[in-house]
Amino acid sequence: MTRRLLLSYLTLAALLLVCLEFPLGFLYSRGERERVINAAKDEAESVSAYAALSIAAGRAAQDLPERAAHCAARIGGKVLIVDGSGALLATSHPLTEREEDSLASWPGIAAALRGTATEDVRTSTIGGVEYLAVATPVRHGAEGQGAVRITVPTRMVSERVxxxxxxxxxxxxxxxxxxxxxxFVIARWTGRPIRELEHATKELAVGGTAVPVAITKGPPEVRSLAATFNRTAARLEHLLSSQRAFAGEASHQLKTPLAALRLRLENLENDIAERGRGSLAAALTETDRLARMVEGLLAMARLDESAAERERVDLGQVCAERHHAWSPLFERHGVWLVLAGDAEGEVMALPGAVEQILDNLLSNALRVSPPGTTVTIAPRPYPAHERRFPHRASGPGRVELHVVDEGPGMSEEQRRRAFDRFWRAPDAPKGGTGLGLALVQRLAHASGGEALLRGAPTGGLDAVVTLPTAGPRHPAPPVRPPAPHTWRCVPTRRPGRPRSRDRSAA
Structure with missing residues (x-):
């Protein structure tokens, strides 16, 4: 804003100066020229009157040369006096014979000898110097006696102009x-309220406290904008505070009753007849589902109110940690968990986002994987053929994180709706909440990536999360030929106890 205001001020000032200075300069130039012409005319008339008196008195040969020299010295020019036939009477500078013979044909002298009342004013260039020539007839009464020609150099006038x-x-x-x-001072003063609004907006955008902006500075429009911003910021801060309070208090207020309810249901197991055991197991299952739903809702609420900055995350290290943490649970259900991939390096993501993404995807994959099948965690470089798309080529590098299972999979319509909150497949078993994939998508988007589901070659699902890569911490080393394509595979030990097939939606 400061630059635009300053540019507008300078543009207006430049236009004003152009409109004033150019006419002033041209007027001064024309005035100087007219002043020199009038001075030359006056001098020529004075010499003409003196020459007329000298010719009438018969002293032209004695008086005129001295007069011509004196006048030429005073004006810094040249004086030339001729008689009625064009013969030279006096000159302040020597002439050649050819010039003396042709004096009567000079334009100014010829006009003066014809006895016209007009003066011939010409500007000629002699020896690289501009001269102003004035010719005046010499008259005694009505009879023409000759002519006077004065040339004045205009170099001084040009220099003054x-x-x-x-x-x-x-x-x-x-x-x-x-x-x-x-x-610049005025622009800075005018833009100060705008800069304060910008600073306050940035603080509010990154999760800081909304500091009220002064509404006593700047023009009325800016003060009105500041007042509106203060009201909006106060309202937004109140809403965020309420959401933070809900996310913090609901965790304890909801978890505790659910845990107590489950404990009471478990204590009833010995007091319930055999025919009521099925209902008790269903109640316990629904209690677990409700607890997971509460956890998912609280996680999404915390994500909505969080404004954490992205940070560098070692994707390979996180994948190895989650593989190590989930392997025992996969073994108990008779499923292989394999870590494979060739993407090493860091990605940009919210703190803890990659861990939550993997936990949700692995939980869904374990729920739908039959015994004896394999679930694969595979971080891979972004496919080269995809980089031709404009919206990807201009951005940072990307890495794909795949979690592939061998379960029943989903139809194309189901894959499109799988990221909706609380959506579950029609044939999904009890126990799911429909929030896992929704949370995965929100975490991926907040980290600058995306999430999608594809059909796996083995018939199951290929859950793909794309994340932006982090830039190098130090200047990159010289480019070397790429190493041969390798895969690393870290399988768990062969599961020993199978389980029944359990198919459910994400």
Missing amino acids: HHVWLLLALGGLAALAAVAALG
Whole structure:
């Protein structure tokens, strides 16, 4: 804003200076020229009157040369006096014979010898110097006696005109500099409320406390904007505070009754008849489902109110840690958990996001995987053929994180709806909440990536999460030929106890 205001001030000042200085310069130039012409005319008439008296008195040969020399020395030019036939009477500078013979044919002298009342004013260039020529007839009464021609160099006039133009240019630059300095101060003063609004908006955007902006500065429009911002920020801060309070209190207020309810249901197991054991098991299952749903809702609420910055995450290390943590549970259900992939390096993600993404995807994969099948965790580089798309090529590098199972899979319509909150497949077994994949998608988007489901070659699901890679911490080393394509596979030990097939939606 400061630059735009300053540019507008300078543009207006420059236009004003152009509109003032150019007419002033042209007026001064024309005035100087007219002043020199009038002075030359006056001098020519004075010499003409003196020459007429000298010719009438018969002293032209004695008086006119001295008069011509004196006049030429005073005006810094040249004086030439001829008689009625065009013969030279006096001159302040020597002439060649050819010039003396052709004096009567010179335009100014010829016009004066014809006795016209007009003067011939010409500007010629002699020896690289501009001269102003004035010719006046010499008359005694009505009879023409000759002509006087005066030439005055205009170099001094040109120098004065150029000097004035230079002064105007320097004055204009000084005025622009003054306008720039004053305009910068005014622009900074005018834009200060806007900058305060921008700073407060940034603080609010990153999760900081909304500091009220002063509404006593700037023009009325800015003060009105500041007042509106203060009301909006206060309202938003109140809503965020309420959400934070809910996320913090609901965790304890909801978990405790659910845990107590489950404990009471488990204590009833010995007091319930055999025919009621099925209902008790269903109640316990629904209690577990409700607990998971509460955890998912609280996680999404915390994600909505969180404004954490992205950080560098070692994707290979996180994958190895989650593989180690989930392997015992997969073994108990008779499923292989394999870590494979060739993508090493860091990605940009919210703190803890990659861990939560893997936990939800692995939980869903374990729920739908039959005994004896394999679930694969595979971080891979972004496919080269996908980088041709404009919206991807201009962004940072990307890495794909795959979690592939060999379960029953989903139809294309089901894969499109799987990321909706609380959505579950029609044939999904009890126990799911429909929040896992929704949370995965929210975490991926908040980390600058995306999540999608594909059909796996083995018939199951290929859950793909794309994350942006982190830039190098230090200048990159010289480019070397790529190493041969390798895969690393870290399987668990062969499961020993199978379980029944359990198919459910994410």
